[in-house]
Amino acid sequence: MNIEEFTQKLETEFEEVEPGTLTPDTHYKSIKGWSSMHALIIIAFVDAQFDTILNGGDLKSASTIRDLYNIVIEKTK
Amino acid sequence: MLILEQYGVRLVRIQEKDIELIRYWRNQSDIANHMEYRTHITEDAQKKWFQTINNKYNYYFIIEFENKQVGLINVKNYDPSKGFGEGGIFIWDKEYIHSFAAVFASLCLLNFMLVKLNICKVSRIRILRDNERAIHYNKMLGYKLVPDQEEVQNQLYELHIDDYLICGAKLNKAAAILSEKGSELKYSGNICAENIKEINDLLI
Numbered sequence: 001m002n003i004e005e006f007t008q009k010l011e012t013e014f015e016e017v018e019p020g021t022l023t024p025d026t027h028y029k030s031i032k033g034w035s036s037m038h039a040l041i042i043i044a045f046v047d048a049q050f051d052t053i054l055n056g057g058d059l060k061s062a063s064t065i066r067d068l069y070n071i072v073i074e075k076t077k
Numbered sequence: 078m079l080i081l082e083q084y085g086v087r088l089v090r091i092q093e094k095d096i097e098l099i100r101y102w103r104n105q106s107d108i109a110n111h112m113e114y115r116t117h118i119t120e121d122a123q124k125k126w127f128q129t130i131n132n133k134y135n136y137y138f139i140i141e142f143e144n145k146q147v148g149l150i151n152v153k154n155y156d157p158s159k160g161f162g163e164g165g166i167f168i169w170d171k172e173y174i175h176s177f178a179a180v181f182a183s184l185c186l187l188n189f190m191l192v193k194l195n196i197c198k199v200s201r202i203r204i205l206r207d208n209e210r211a212i213h214y215n216k217m218l219g220y221k222l223v224p225d226q227e228e229v230q231n232q233l234y235e236l237h238i239d240d241y242l243i244c245g246a247k248l249n250k251a252a253a254i255l256s257e258k259g260s261e262l263k264y265s266g267n268i269c270a271e272n273i274k275e276i277n278d279l280l281i
Contacts, residue, residue: 033213044247
């Protein structure tokens with residue numbers, strides 16, 4: 001899965017985000033209505049798609065969707 | 078006394094000793110502004126309110142997270158023929174507004190009231206239509222706006238157990254991954270007249 005697919009699929013996980021709104025450089029915590037619920041959705045998404053576990057530290061250290069993607073790719077190596 | 082625990086949150090059913098703490102936070106403008114009832118709550122009014130909810134039809138819990146009391150969560154107006162009326166939550170400790178306290182508390186209470194008790198199929202909440210954050214939050218749990226509520230100021234949302242079992246499954250899995258504390262739902266407390274029979278049966 002490349003970064004564009006990752007972004008697109010993640011976007012579909014968030015109920016209220018309009019399609020095409022997110023880009024790899026979106027600061028994901030600035031998503032409208034951001035809450036800890038979104039963080040859980042990200043963890044569930046990565047677990048389901050990559051069989052990889054993101055932890056709280058991973059989420060804290062990532063600012064953009066690209067950062068998240070890079071962490072996931074690093075963990076799956 | 079009734080205590081629910083999961084994912085590192087403890088939900089402790091409120092007692093009369095807690096109501097002044099709740100009143101203090103409920104009267105703060107940044108919390109009251111998200112509520113339908115915004116009038117300043119007096120000490121006397123708070124005591125009267127407690128008398129109306131300290132029974133088997135209403136369940137209000139202090140949310141404890143990281144050994145701090147950070148908010149309040151509730152389900153209210155239980156009706157044996159219809160199930161629970163409406164639920165609500167607010168986090169008063171600003172340090173914890175963006176923490177996992179709220180979502181873990183929501184999952185813990187839904188897992189107990191909707192899944193474990195298994196006495197009703199629907200959870201209901203009301204959200205002010207301009208509270209976008211709360212709307213996003215609850216839609217991700219699986220709540221859906223009830224038909225004909227679009228123009229209502231304090232809109233009614235419903236979560237059907239089938240939707241929760243889908244949305245909740247991935248959220249509960251993620252919570253279990255994230256939580257360093259146990260992911261098993263635990264409950265404890267005393268058998269008492271302020272619990273419905275189904276809860277007392279679990280406490281035997």
